[in-house]
Amino acid sequence: MKRLTQLGVPVGIVLIVVMLVVPLPPVVLDLLIAFNITVSLLILLTAMFVHRPLDFSSFPALVLVMTLFRLALNVSATRLVLLDGYAGKVIDTFGHFVVGGSLIVGMIIFAILLVIQFVVITNGAGRVAEVGARFTLDAMPGKQMAIDADLNSGLIDEDEARRRRAEVHAEADFYGSMDGASKFVKGDAIAAIVITLVNLLGGFAVGVMQHGMTMGDAITTYSLLSVGDGLVSQIPALLLSVSTGLIVTRATSDSDMGSEILQQISRNPVPLRVAGGAALALCLIPGLPKLPFVLAGGLMLIVSNRVARAVPEPDTSTLDAAPAAGELERPEDLVAEIQVDPLGLDLSPDIVDVVDPDHGDLLKRVKALRRKIAGDVGILIPPLRTRDNLDLPAQTYAIKLFGIEVARGEAPRNQVLAIGDYLGTLPGTPTQEPVFGLQAKWVAAELRHQAELSGATVVDRASVITTHLAEVVNQHAARLLGREDVRLLVDVLKRTHPIVVEELTPTQLSLGEVQRVLQSLLDEGISIRDLVRIFEAISLRAQRTKDVDELVETARAALGPAVARPYLHEGSVHAISLEPLLEQRMLEAQRATEAGNVLALDPDTAGVLLHQLDRLVNDVEGRGIRPVLTCAPMIRPALRRFLRPTMPTLPVLSYTELVGGGQITSAGVVTLTPQAALA
Secondary structure, eight states, X not given: OHHHHHHHHHHHHHHHXXXXXXXXXXXXXXXHHHHHHHHHHXXXXXXXXXXSGGGXXXXXXXXXXXXXXXXXXXXXXXXXXXXXXXXXXXXHXXXXXXXXXXXXXXXXXXXXXXXXXXXXXXXXXXHHHHHHHHHHHHHHHXXXXXXXXXXXXXXXXXXXXXXXXXXXXXXXXXXXXXXHHHHHHHHHHHHHHHHHHHHHHHHHHIXXXXXXXXXXXXXXXXXXXXXXXXXXXXXXXXXXXXXXHHHHTOOOOSSOHHHHHHHHHTTOHHHHHHHHHHHHHGGGSTTSOHHHHHHHHHHXXXXXXXXXXXXXOOOOHHHHTOOOGGGGGSHHHHHHHHOOOSEEEEEOGGGGGGGOTTTOOHHHHHHHHHHHHHHHTXXXXXXXXXXXXXXXXXTEEEEEETTEEEEEEEOOTTEEEEESSOOTTSOSEEXXXXXXXXXXXXXXXXXXXXXXXXXXXXXXXXXXXXHHHHHHHHHTHHHHOOHHHHHHHHHHHHHHOHHHHHHHTTTTSOHHHHHHHHHHHHHTTOOOXXXXXXXXXXXXXXXXXXXXXXXXXXXXXXXXXXXXXXXXXXXXXXXXXXXXXXXXXXXXXXXEETTEEEEOOOHHHHHXXXXXXXXHHHHHHTTTOOOEEEEOTTTHXXXXXXXXXXXXXXXXXXXXXXXXXXXXXXXXXXXXXXXXXXX
């Protein structure tokens, strides 16, 4: 059966070509004409019942095949009409019975069908296909960036991203093919006019000059058959043209066209009542027949009443179910009220719809974000507590950690964020993207396509909030790693590596000390997913010392290339180093405190160090590269604490962490020479 299906279309196309040169018996021609009309009707119904245009992706090729088939039938019918004066019962019936045997009536009906197909349907469908193809191709970069954004935020996996990219390419190919297929339909309408005129003139000439008929007999015999052939061809051509218009104007939905139209028209009873009342009011015009308008208006009013009864009343049960004030006096409820949520999202009352599952997918995106953070950083972020806050300005959200606001942004209702450099002509409210500080503008959701055409990256409100939330979580991952979270990570690791866990805790380090080591790693942006290597390294070091700085450096050395990987640029780490004399002075200036070793540098040395570092970092970042500062492992923790207040984003790596992490490119050297100090 599969083999027959594969060969069916190629064999059919070959037979169509054969029809152009081989005469067909009238009986076979009748069968093929009936098949042509039936298949055209099937294509029309299929176009109406698909949910989206891509569900009928073979339609452009099918239009070409059916157009070629119909032209082959025209050639076969013309041959029979001119040779035998008879082209089967179907054409004869259309020429005599359908148009009443009148050449004038037949010509008028044929002309009307041509106008409907060529001027109205085909022309409009061709224009829609052309515009759809242009807009689809222009919107491809924006759609690709949206897919990449969802993939990076953890909303979708690689397989889903691959499927969406394939769907975007398939959509572009489909609309591009439809733009060409509409030209076939338009050309078929022109060919029908030419073929009918040739048949009329040829039949008249054959009847008079070859068969010796009178002019009246020739017109009666050949002209009616020519008109019948034209009508037989134009009916399936009209069906296919309507199918083309339905496909290119079809919007993606979850139901077929008929159900969608009826559902949308019957959604509101008011338009039905107004239409029914207007039809009844037309009965007041003198001379108009009353019965048709009464029937039409009465039908509209009956349908509107049924629709009004079908519309559900608003559910007020939730308003009546509000708890009484006395119920909050229970101790359990009071304890729940005073607890501080580790991670919270406050929304101004006008944008609380963003957490409504019926209007947005923010909560689903946050769930996906938790999976992504767990996979990238290695921690389990706590559940997000959302609530409305009357103290916030309109259109504003605030992200809180342990009840303290750490970030704030805007998410206007019914608007999307367009990010780009060329947004001047786009109407909207200028702003900055909250994470990277890029130039952006809030625009109406209806202008999303226009913004994509201007080259902007367009993201919805839920994506803006989720991306901002992800940045806050990454920045404060160390604070979010609680003692219970560490216990959970240890218990999970113990199931697969019990010896590693038993050697470390609680025999050598307490759970609190393990937490401080993991927090120190997270504080510098290092993932703790590889707990096995981290625990193995610090368990050996913990036999000699329990100093947190030394344990952290041991864990960083064990992770090795994973520490330097985020800072690779084209396979190289661009490192700023310190001259040996400066490193020696820092080693001598270290002082031990309860928070770890710190640098007690004199003001002149500290000033020279900060000035040169700032200049070198700005030079490297100006080339689009993120540099790192390298130093000896003994001074790395103290140097990082020294630079944190003034240069919090500058990574400080030791020499051992760069081994195996890629090629090392020098980005400058910090010295204590007077020339460097004055530079």
